[in-house]
Amino acid sequence: MRIDIWLWAVRLFKSRSVAASTLRSGKVRINGTVAKPASQVQVGDRVTWRDPLRGRIVVVRELLPKRVGAPLAVKAYDDQSPPVPTRQEREAVGVRERGAGRPTKKERRDIDKLRGRRR
Template sequence: MPGEQVSARVDIWIWSVRLTRTRSIASDACRGGHVRVNGVRVKPAHVVRAGDEVRLRLEGRERVVVVSRVITKRVGAPVAAECYVDKSPPPPPREEAVTVAVRARGAGRPTKRERRSIDKLLGRPPAGGAGPPATG
């Protein structure tokens, strides 16, 4: 197969088997300490060989794969899946993901009514509670 070798840089291999979308994301993950090979944090230029265990923590999920074939050229998804054995834990269910309220860009500051509904949604106590009594 073209691009198949005995060893390769870990960032190139991660990108080649489609664990990351770009090579720069793979390199940044290595530099940030999010990639481990056989339990050791590695730099982007670290050499990976068949049989190595690669742990990649990205986007809130940890991927654990064992290298079965070393490639340096990006390949299609079916071929990429043959290059490693996936031992990752299952992804968290969709329900556990926290949803974030999104306002339309340029909508400005929320109105008082919108702020009250946001506070109610987040479980905050109502603003402007009982203050000191008015003397008169």
């Protein structure tokens, strides 16, 4: 089954076109490999991507060819994503004073470390 259809059918993306554009940008991975919209997904595959708030990790439990209601959609995948950070945690990450200018290399490293990015 196509990954863009599956992501839309289990309600992880609002529309199929949003899922396809995220896939085209190279942000979604299936078992560690960058996925395209037509990539095939199977039961047991691990699908990862980055949301604006957190990294998402889901394991495919069931293939759904059509969009279904939310209670059925939740049963089609196992969500292993970390919890959504609280507002205080989000505000504490990478906060710079307005008008402070471009961050130095050390400040960029510190910000990346706080956000959990590797460099």
